[in-house]
Amino acid sequence: MKVQKATSPNIIAFCCAQSAYQAADAAGFMRLSYPDNIRVIRVPCAGRIDVLHILKAFEKGVDGVLVLGCHEEACRHLLGNIRAKNRVQKAKSLLQEVGIDGRRVEMFTLAPNQGPRFATIASEMTERIKELDSMKPQG
Amino acid sequence: MDKDLKLGIFLCDCGGTLSKDIDFSLIKTKLDKLPDVTFVNIGHGLCLKAAREAMQKDIKDKGIDRVVIAACSPEFCENDFMNVIQAAGLNPYLLSIANIREQCFWAHPDKEKAAQKAIAQIGMAISKARFLEPVEQAEAPVTKEVLVIGGGITGIQTAIELSNLNLKTTLIEKEAALGGKLNRLASLYPIQAIPQELLATKLKQLAERQNIDALTSAELIDISGEVGNFTARIKRGKKELERNFGAIIFTTGYDTKFSNQAYGFELSDIIITPSQLEPMLMSTSEVKEIPGRVCFILDVGDEHSRVSTISALRNALGVRQKFGSEVSILCRNLKVDSATLESFYRDCRSQGVLFIKFDKPPKISNEDGRIRIEVEDILMAGQPISLPCDLLVVEETSVPPRDSDVLSSALNIGLGPQGFYQENNVHLYPTLSNREGIFFAGNCHADLDMMRALTEASNVALNAYQLLSQGKVTVEAERVAIDPGKCRFCLTCIRACPHHAIRDVRVNHEKMVAQIVDLACQGCGICTVVCPAKAIKFKDWSDDQILAELELVEG
Amino acid sequence: MARPFKETLSSEKFIVTAEVGPPKGTALEKTLHDIDLLKDKVDALNVTDNQSSVMRFPSLGTCLLVKERGGEPILQMTCRDRNRMALQSDLLFAYTRGIRNVLCLTGDFITIGDHKEAKAVFDLDSLQLLHTVRTLESGTDLGGNKLDGAVEFCAGATVTPEANPIEPQLIKFEKKVQAGAEFFQTQAIYDLHNFKRFMKHVRGLDKNIKVLAGIVLLASAGMARYMNQYTPGVFVPQALIDEMATAEKGKGVKKGIEIAGRLIWQLREEAICDGVHIMAIGREEVVPDILAASGL
């Protein structure tokens, strides 16, 4: 199916259902506006997010990936968020290897009630990706 | 991915609030054209009873085999809709939800863009739906018996609470008598009772219960098995016994330790710890000479704990009442964290206990068999005070009981930075360990006063009750499952599972492979990711589903 | 002609040896100058073998120069760059050219040097090299074949008194004694308290073991701190670092000479050990000053 392309850039946010996904909901509750180009994929824990998911996202043509999990020491599964952090680091270096700027992937942590933080992260990441896009050589 | 699917899409405009600016029928028209979409319906409140019944009917009538719901956040509606489609005869996991309320219409004021995003999100949900798989429910039997480790007041109370809930309980205590610290304390806080009398009452209650087996001089050797079906080996004298339990509760409490390194001097006849003072207060006849002035000192090493604050206040009052001595408490800053403790502190003051607060640790010297304390009192603008005293009571720090580390590594349960047991998530699940079916109560994992410890005792008993009361629990069977053919038995998942829910088994008595224990699995998906052979499938968060969602991202 | 080192060892004299480092390349002027300066002031000149795994002019070649100019050379041999065949043939050659002293070392590891990708040989270790010397002396080689003309060497070994833990080091030391090491040269020592304790242990084993304390010239407080942090088995006490720090800018070496001289004086005065081995590391020209400062 063809869906109309979202306002560029395309950003995928993998959101832990324990925290970040709820923070995204909270942003909606509070009617906080953030760029509509963010596509949320809900996961049970940040520890479910795989380096491969991030790489595949870039294969599909996304411009940026956010990995959003619980604050440190607040993971329902103890170290899921720490694992996610390490995997984001790994993904950054794998992407650098193929010439994609590692700053296109970032991990942030949030609490379920941090709607404003979610909106800020979404906006800042969008700005960051726009800036990186503008630095890309044309043609 | 199944070839011929019958997708049913249910849109909800949330009582018309979402369709104010956007025509949902336009969205419906787009969705209608998609392959495999059998049915698209616009509802005005899918959370209403009538709408649900209609949905069930539609599912049945149209032969829908995958349900996509576009409504509010799955955080609110997922469980409900799972029940709805289950009632319609579908496996509840054949459901995919697009969040078009919180994460679309509520977040994006530009309704056109919000609608575009909604369509994209629905597209992602449809894409995911193609890869959904049923997850079956299964019943797992559980042993309706609980092991409580540690026979102090928390353990005793936990056993009594479990007994009240009709759960057979074995309470083990490594010492020869139950009661732990209650045997050795001179007073209690906040209960105004003689500790030994309170203990006697509790022991009497314990003895009356048919379903509590209290074993003293008993130590845990090891525990095998998983939640619902643990086997504990317990050593009692020369005998060793083996029993099965459905749940295990740690109430091992804490030990105390005086750190002479922090103080820079050793204990003596006139420098003692609270543990040495309490027996003197319990039988004053043993005290040869009544001390004229007694000083308590806190905060020389680390900041004092709740336990040591209470100890200092209780004993200061005890000394004041039993000996009539002059009593001072020297501390950096007394921390009272409840109205009850505040009033206890006021009591101490009104009964003549002096509080001296310092910034710089006091100088303590020995002078002709007496102690001289030199301190700058910050309440008196740092004025130096020279305080002679006959007895100095230093602070003891709480340390984990001696074999905590052995038990924790044997059972794969975590220890926190100070070596006490670490809760699964201290904020959300204060009495849960990282392993299903193993719980903590009392001071083995937190710095608690007695009332708080007793509250935890009843909480934790309810935790165990919830798990065991039916003699069986319903679990999702193989929700996360390891393909034995692909498993290389590299142990990566077994090492990585935060809940120790993966064990090794032999398939057909031949090949060793890892297998997930459904009852212990808490569904985080960490194993799925770490597996280097990609042998682990998380059925309702599979790679296929996640990648299918990505599929729709590009325009 | 210099006195054979073996004779010096059996005399009652307080022994002094100094280290000579061969050049990187073929310009031998400084090395020759150092040899001429020191050959009559010390009992033997000890020539390093690709020291710190840095490729240089060979130890054997430099020993020949020492010999030519009338000095008494000690040939350092490490096991890093040559296998047992090369080591044996070098020993045969050295003997025929009048080199009579050999110091058997394991050698630093390759990666600290300037040929980081080279193969580290280590076919033998220092102890096995000592045995090799003794085997060649008995008229056979390591393959058990009879030699047509044997060798005779005064063979020494090294020890690190400040190694941590010390016990395994002492076990190996004893094995070297049993293998017939005739003298020991130590890693740099600065703390005489520790060194005395080590020597007490050595004397307890065998009163006749000859130990030459390693004296490395300090050039600055920074160098002392660096060695404490990065050179295993070297410990410079804080008091000495502080003392080095009192030196005016550019006068560090002078202070270092003073300290080295004082250490040597005390080692001799209190008869702590049998002699010293001075390692000036590139500043061989100040060795006479050190000797003067020590009263020798």
Add this chain to the structure above:
Amino acid sequence: MIIAQRKPLEDIEAMLTGYKKLLVLGCGTCVTICWAGGEKEVAILASQLRLASKKDGNEPLTLEATVERQCEKELVEALKGSVQQVDAVLSTACGAGVQTVAELFPDTPVYPALNTMFVGMPDREGVWLENCRTCGDCFLDRTGGICPIVRCAKGLLNGPCGGTNNGKCEVDPEKDCAWTLIYRRLDQQGRLDLMRKYYPPRNFQAVIRPGKIEALPA
């Protein structure tokens, strides 16, 4: 088990210049367990290669497969169909696996994606340690089960060098000094006499390379 590590992507790309169709071929045994060349790593490498070539404007075909053991001819043989579809094979196996594929498919170039590092064991998650040099003349009976040939940087047989640094190795302060470990183990077992013995030079030709073992037919 054999421990391997992936080569930098840059090196891999340099080998593969000009190929349009590739098979990335994993191995399901040692290199799966050490996270270097199992199905997961094959997927990551293939994804990287696709991303890299997409950036260059190419859209090459990248097939992925993993065999149980790439050093077994019969198991690799089964991949004939896939190999025939591609211009080159990129193997994420150890050197033995790469050579098996090369031998079976002599017409197709085979490239190594990994460096085979050593024989070792997992220490903790994601960390592997070398502890066997495959010297062919096992010495462990004399050293309390700790191999100085591989765990001492210099492979010393008669005790530590002078570089023991608080029980660590002078070559790499992150690593334990093998002889300190051996000393402690033998001391613990009351067997220090083993350390006091002199051990003559090793037989470096215990395995005449290339190694070959012929067992009697079973």
